[in-house]
Amino acid sequence: MKRILDEALIYEILSVVEEIPEGKVATYGQIARLIGREKNARLVGKVLSxxxxxxxxxxHRVVSHNGRLAPGWAEQKYLLEEEEVPMKDDAHVDLALCRWDC
Known part of the structure; x- marks a missing residue:
């Protein structure tokens, strides 16, 4: 039986996000794997929205699998730069340098 999106699942996702250290980023898929739902990266994105x-x-510390920032959220780049997260370009973080190793 599929698990529906309930408050327990929402807080499970958000508790992982809360653990991402300043200056590091995680991917949607990485968070999905950490909660045992490896095929639900989009669900993670929905919860974060x-x-x-x-x-x-x-x-703001969560990005796509290739380091792309969330489209339409200009503040994300500013928040990451404030934490000195290295950027590849205006729309991507450098995952090789700042991926959260959990």
């Missing part, structure tokens, strides 16, 4: 309703979490 709603995170403001559940508290304050460092969602």
């Amino acid at each position: 709603m995170s403001e309703f559940y508290g304050s979490y460092p969602c």
